[in-house]
Structure formats: C-alpha cells, structure tokens
Amino acid sequence: MKIQESDAKSxxxxxxxxxxxxxxxxxxxxxxxxxxxxxxxxxxxVVIKALVLVGGRGKAGGVKLAxxxxxxxxxxxxxxxxxxxxxxxxxxxxxxAADIIKEFYLAAVLDRKxxxxxxxxxxxxxxxxxxxxxxxxxxxxxxxxxxHLGLLPWQARRLVFGMGLGAHxxxxxxxxxxxxxxxxxxxxxxxxxxxxxxxxxxGPDGSPVERxxxxxxxxxxxxxxxGRHPDLAAMRDLDEExxxxxxxREQGISFIKLDGxxxxxxxxxxxxxxxxxxxxxxxxxxANFLDIGGGARSDKVAAAMALILSDPKVExxxxxxxxxxxxxxEVARGLVRARKxxxxxxxMVVRIVGTNADVAAQILEAEKVATAASLDxxxxxxxxxxxxxxxxxx
Amino acid sequence: MSILVGxxxxxxxxxxxxxxxxxxxxxxxxxxxxxxxxxxxxxxxxMALDGSVPVYDTVAEAVAQAGANTSIIFVPAAGxxxxxxxxxxxxxxxxxxxxxxxxxxxxxxAVEVVRRAGATLVGPNCPGATTPGQAKVGxxxxxxxxxxxxxxxxxxxxxxxxxxxxxxxxxxxQSTCLGIGGDPIIGTTHLDALKxxxxxxxxxxxxxxxxxxxxxxxxxxAWAAEHLAHLxxxxxxxxxTAPEGKRxxxxxxxxxxxxxxxxxxxxxLEAAGFRVALSPTQLPKLLREAGYKG
Numbered sequence: 148m149k150i151q152e153s154d155a156k157s158x159x160x161x162x163x164x165x166x167x168x169x170x171x172x173x174x175x176x177x178x179x180x181x182x183x184x185x186x187x188x189x190x191x192x193v194v195i196k197a198l199v200l201v202g203g204r205g206k207a208g209g210v211k212l213a214x215x216x217x218x219x220x221x222x223x224x225x226x227x228x229x230x231x232x233x234x235x236x237x238x239x240x241x242x243x244a245a246d247i248i249k250e251f252y253l254a255a256v257l258d259r260k261x262x263x264x265x266x267x268x269x270x271x272x273x274x275x276x277x278x279x280x281x282x283x284x285x286x287x288x289x290x291x292x293x294x295h296l297g298l299l300p301w302q303a304r305r306l307v308f309g310m311g312l313g314a315h316x317x318x319x320x321x322x323x324x325x326x327x328x329x330x331x332x333x334x335x336x337x338x339x340x341x342x343x344x345x346x347x348x349x350g351p352d353g354s355p356v357e358r359x360x361x362x363x364x365x366x367x368x369x370x371x372x373x374g375r376h377p378d379l380a381a382m383r384d385l386d387e388e389x390x391x392x393x394x395x396r397e398q399g400i401s402f403i404k405l406d407g408x409x410x411x412x413x414x415x416x417x418x419x420x421x422x423x424x425x426x427x428x429x430x431x432x433x434a435n436f437l438d439i440g441g442g443a444r445s446d447k448v449a450a451a452m453a454l455i456l457s458d459p460k461v462e463x464x465x466x467x468x469x470x471x472x473x474x475x476x477e478v479a480r481g482l483v484r485a486r487k488x489x490x491x492x493x494x495m496v497v498r499i500v501g502t503n504a505d506v507a508a509q510i511l512e513a514e515k516v517a518t519a520a521s522l523d524x525x526x527x528x529x530x531x532x533x534x535x536x537x538x539x540x541x
Numbered sequence: 542m543s544i545l546v547g548x549x550x551x552x553x554x555x556x557x558x559x560x561x562x563x564x565x566x567x568x569x570x571x572x573x574x575x576x577x578x579x580x581x582x583x584x585x586x587x588m589a590l591d592g593s594v595p596v597y598d599t600v601a602e603a604v605a606q607a608g609a610n611t612s613i614i615f616v617p618a619a620g621x622x623x624x625x626x627x628x629x630x631x632x633x634x635x636x637x638x639x640x641x642x643x644x645x646x647x648x649x650x651a652v653e654v655v656r657r658a659g660a661t662l663v664g665p666n667c668p669g670a671t672t673p674g675q676a677k678v679g680x681x682x683x684x685x686x687x688x689x690x691x692x693x694x695x696x697x698x699x700x701x702x703x704x705x706x707x708x709x710x711x712x713x714x715q716s717t718c719l720g721i722g723g724d725p726i727i728g729t730t731h732l733d734a735l736k737x738x739x740x741x742x743x744x745x746x747x748x749x750x751x752x753x754x755x756x757x758x759x760x761x762x763a764w765a766a767e768h769l770a771h772l773x774x775x776x777x778x779x780x781x782t783a784p785e786g787k788r789x790x791x792x793x794x795x796x797x798x799x800x801x802x803x804x805x806x807x808x809x810l811e812a813a814g815f816r817v818a819l820s821p822t823q824l825p826k827l828l829r830e831a832g833y834k835g
Binding site: 257259260262263264277294295330331334336369370371372374375401403405413414415416417418419420421423424425426427428433436438441469470471472500501502521522523 | 618619641642643644645647649650652668681682685695696697698699700701702703706723725726750752753755756757760777780781782783784787788789790791792793794798799803819820821822
C-alpha cells in the first residue's frame with residue numbers, strides 16, 4: 148500500500164529522523180494560512196506540493212514555490228483540482244522552501260534477488276534514481292542488512308563515507324540506520340528519501356549553519372502485514388481509491404480495472420493474467436484483472452459479477468475456473484444466482500474444469516449458459532460475443 | 542525420486558486437525574503419499590485421518606518418533622513462519638508452506654533460518670509439489686497428472702494446473718510438478734528448481750512457468766543457457782497485458798521501474814534456448830518441436 152508523503156514523513160519523525168515541518172492543506176485558504184505562519188517565522192519562500200500517490204508530480208506542475216501568502220493561495224488554488232496521471236489533487240503539502248546546498252539519494256528496499264533489505268545511497272540525489280542505476284550503476288552504493296541483526300553501525304558508516312557524507316557522519320549514520328528501522332517497525336517494502344539534502348538555515352545565533360535533512364519521503368507498506376498495524380492501515384488514502392477497488396478489497400477479491408470490454412472472472416492470479424493475455428491475443432480487450440481467490444463461495448462469485456458489471460464498457464463476460472480448492476459446482480451456482488440478480492444482461496461464456504466440473508456443467512446447461520471445454524475455445528467465444536454485442540449496440 | 546517428493550517422502554502435516562489441513566491430508570493420503578505424522582500443539586497423543594496418523598505436539602517428536610523427513614504447513618499466515626522455523630530446526634529436510642499473505646519481512650527471517658539449518662523451503666503462497674504416481678505434497682489436484690519425465694516449475698497455482706493438464710492431455714508425463722509460490726520472498730526460486738531438475742536422472746525436459754515481477758526467470762534462464770543446453774526447454778510467462786505498477790493478485794507480480802516485464806523475461810528465456818509459448822496449451826507442441834521424444 149502506498150501512503151502519502153505527509154504520512155511517510157510522520158513515520159520518519161517517529162524514528163527521530165530530521166524532517167522539516169510541514170502542513171497539509173485541503174483548500175487554498177488553508178494553504179494561505181500555513182504559508183503565513185511559515186513566512187512570519189522568517190522564511191523567504193514556501194514550497195507547495197501536490198499530495199498524490201503517483202510519481203512525476205514535479206514534471207506535471209504539482210510542485211511550486213511561493214514568496215507571499217497571496218501567491219501561496221494562488222499556487223494552491225492551481226494545484227488543487229489539477230489532474231496528475233488520472234488522479235485529481237485533493238490536498239497539498241506546505242513547507243518552508245529549503246536552501247539546498249547538495250542533494251543525495253537514500254533508500255531502504257526489500258531486494259527479492261538477494262532476499263535482503265538493501266540500503267542504497269547515491270551522491271546523485273533529487274533525480275530519477277532508476278536512470279542513474281541504468282546509466283551509472285557505480286554511482287549507487289549498496290549495503291545489505293542482515294535479516295536478524297539489521298544494519299550494523301559499521302555498514303552505515305561505510306555507506307555514508309561512500310556517499311561523500313563524511314562531514315555529516317553522525318547525522319547521516321542515524322538516518323541510514325533509521326531508514327532500516329522504519330522499514331522493520333512498519334513492515335514497509337520501500338522507504339525512500341529523495342532528496343536527502345544538506346540545507347543552509349539560520350543557526351541559534353542567526354548565522355547560517357548546514358544541516359542534513361529528509362526533504363521528501365516515499366514509503367510503501369506490505370499489504371500482508373497491515374492486519375497487525377491498524378494505525379498504518381488507517382493511512383490508506385480513500386481520496387485516491389476508486390469505489391470499485393474499495394468494494395473488491397472489502398470482498399477479498401483481487402481486481403484491477405483495465406480499458407477493454409471483456410470482463411474476466413478467474414480463480415488464481417497467474418491464470419487470471421493468462422486469461423487476459425489470451426483475450427488480447429485473440430483480438431479482444433480485457434476489461435479487468437479479477438482473481439476470486441481459492442475456495443470461492445457462491446456469494447463471492449456474485450460479488451465478483453457485480454464488480455465486473457459496474458463497468459459500463461463491459462460487453463461480454465468470460466469466466467475461467469480451474470477447480471482445485473475451488474469447487475466448480477459452487478462457482479456455477481454463484482453464477483446462476485448472480486445472473487438472476489444482475490441489473491443488465493451481457494453475454495457470458497463459462498469454462499469450468501477440475502473439481503466437480505461435471506456437476507457444474509449440468510447446472511450451467513439447465514440454465515442455458517454458454518460453456519466451453521478448453522481455455523482457447525472459451526476465449527475465442529468471448530471475443531466473438533463481445534464483437535456481436537458491440538455491433539448490436541452500434 | 543524425481544525432485545523434493547517421492548516414495549521416500551515421510552510427511553508430517555503441521556496443522557493436520559485444521560479444516561484445510563485435514564481436507565488436503567485426506568487427498569494426499571488418497572494419492573498415496575506416506576503421511577507419517579501430524580502436529581497440532583495441544584493435541585499430541587490423539588490420532589488423525591480416521592485413526593491412521595499419530596498427532597504430536599511438536600515437530601521434533603514427529604521426527605524422532607515417526608521418522609518424518611518432509612513437512613507441509615497448513616498453518617494460517619500469522620503462525621506460518623514460526624511453523625517453518627520449527628520444522629527447519631527440528632531436522633526436517635524439505636518444508637512446504639502453503640499459506641498466503643505472510644508478511645515479507647517475516648519470511649526474510651524464516652528463509653535465513655531455513656538456509657542456516659541446511660533445509661529446503663518451498664513457498665510460501667504455493668500449491669506444493671507432486672511426483673506423479675509416487676507422492677503429492679500440497680493442494681494440486683492429483684487427477685491432472687501423468688507419470689513421465691518432464692519437470693514442471695511454476696510461480697502460480699491454477700495456471701500450473703492448466704499447463705499440467707495440457708501436458709497430460711497430450712500424453713506428456715511429468716517427473717515432478719513444483720509450484721514455488723507467487724510471493725516476493727520465497728524459499729525455492731526458479732533457479733533452485735532448475736538446479737534440482739538438472740541433477741535428477743528422472744527428468745529429461747523442462748517446462749518453466751513464470752509471471753511478471755522480479756527477475757527470477759531471467760536469472761534461471763541465464764543459468765539454464767550454460768547448464769541445461771542439452772535438455773528440451775519450454776516456458777510460458779503470464780502478464781503480457783498487465784499494466785505497470787499494479788500488483789496482479791500475487792504479492793510478487795508487479796512491474797516496477799520498467800523491470801519484471803513479460804517482454805524482458807521472454808527475451809531472456811528465448812536467448813537461453815527456451816521455446817516460449819503464447820498459451821499454456823501450446824506447451825506440449827513446443828516441447829515436441831524442441832526435440833522431446835518421451
């Protein structure tokens with residue numbers, strides 16, 4: 148689960164890491180108020196950033212500076228409501244604009260290949276790290292944390308010296324160690340600081356001092372661990388969750404909406420992806436990825452059908468079930484029930500094999516549901532049905 | 542014994558008295574798997590599966606008294622990694638973990654314990670393994686198999702069944718069918734499975750089924766190019782139409798930063814001498830074209 152920058156920063160603060168203060172504003176007036184307070188504190192400028200769970204907001208115009216309260220209000224007004232990669236911006240983060248001396252990159256990631264938490268650091272911060280990794284891999288320094296011991300202090304020191312942060316050794320070691328701690332404590336997959344920055348600010352006596360701070364933060368949490376972190380589960384941003392996705396999540400159905408017109412209902416993630424691929428290959432377009440999960444009961448089948456039909460673009464439905472834990476007859480009964488309850492009629496092709504497939508076939512035959520024996524046959528029938536359905540509507 | 546499971550398997554079922562544990566234990570026993578023990582803490586001394594299998598409180602007892610060498614874990618996610626570590630540190634050589642939704646950082650720790658103990662973990666979030674005609678350890682329907690000499694390894698559940706059914710329908714039997722699981726952190730990778738098949742005198746050809754996310758298929762392909770050049774090899778990759786950045790059901794099935802795409806996996810496999818099918822139903826035909834005579 149992705150969380151917003153503001154929530155990610157609060158997780159870093161909870162580990163005692165240096166994060167400059169921020170305010171979240173949902174209206175231009177609230178952004179103005181936040182800016183006034185920051186400017187009254189002696190700052191020259193504020194930065195206003197769109198809070199969205201997609202990358203590339205800077206390039207999309209979702210990050211702007213403002214030098215006065217009036218300007219902050221105008222900038223916030225422009226950013227709020229802006230569409231960034233399909234997401235409507237509903238809130239902004241307001242903070243003092245930092246006087247940046249140098250930017251770095253630092254992240255803790257769960258590395259599948261080495262099966263370790265890896266800390267990745269680079270002196271080339273503030274930019275696209277994937278580009279650095281592709282073009283200048285030697286510019287990225289890595290340290291692997293031990294699964295049981297975590298990141299040891301000497302490893303943190305080696306990383307920090309390697310990044311050229313020796314002048315800020317103590318703070319940098321604390322941040323490096325803190326990132327791994329943040330990951331472990333919160334069951335995160337990724338804790339990324341980009342940029343980690345040396346900034347210039349006014350010291351206690353008014354003279355400028357340098358300080359290492361986390362200027363941005365990105366955290367993704369392990370969905371499988373949210374059950375033991377109710378506080379983190381509450382960070383799910385419902386502003387950005389499609390209502391259909393919410394229903395699917397609550398029903399325990401894996402559902403991802405796509406652009407096509409053939410709704411798919413499948414048991415198993417790999418088979419669900421394969422079914423989509425085959426629909427595309429046969430000249431059709433899948434409307435969704437949908438995995439009803441193992442041991443699907445008839446009520447879950449009905450819920451899945453409702454999810455598929457909530458997309459007005461769907462013109463045919465393809466059901467592909469390979470019974471193992473899931474029983475074919477249970478799915479067939481659910482389909483029959485769902486068809487009686489459904490609001491609109493769409494052609495449906497059903498292919499059920501495996502456990503109790505024979506009983507399923509009898510149930511479907513009695514209800515005159517179109518069935519197919521093989522996967523390839525089911526796919527071509529569904530593609531033809533969608534074409535006929537689309538043609539009829541035109 | 543083909544790989545991982547076979548006639549030598551002496552199975553202990555951790556969680557044998559639970560609903561899932563009992564249901565699948567009956568199916569495994571009916572297939573001919575030698576279930577020697579069950580473990581349910583607090584139910585030691587009782588008998589399971591109609592009096593045919595003794596239940597112990599600990600895995601250590603199941604090893605010492607019943608001679609268990611393989612374990613399957615039907616414990617829900619919250620207790621699954623503890624069960625894995627108990628098995629590994631009680632002398633079990635091969636451990637299958639079926640549960641889904643285990644936190645990745647828990648599995649990271651458990652995998653390290655298993656490795657240190659010198660044991661093999663398969664899963665989690667996997668359907669297990671079957672050596673047709675000998676033993677089935679897991680939840681793969683027994684009816685889809687045919688004994689033979691093709692090794693099958695896959696990250697999926699039902700997609701594996703689809704591929705195995707296609708093989709069986711075409712008369713191509715399997716040495717062992719192994720589901721390694723769809724999670725990001727797993728005990729046995731595609732590469733590990735290929736190494737096991739390479740060392741197995743009963744396996745003459747390879748079917749590898751992968752999906753988007755991570756680079757495990759690419760790593761396995763690179764190794765196969767060098768060490769499995771002599772074997773007919775075919776593959777299928779699910780997720781050609783999956784959008785980037787979305788988790789496709791499996792926790793590990795996600796394309797991130799342009800890495801882990803079906804295209805990159807297909808290219809790596811083809812470069813390594815695999816014939817890559819566009820549908821699981823094409824696998825038998827491609828295997829024949831690759832020179833498999835079995």
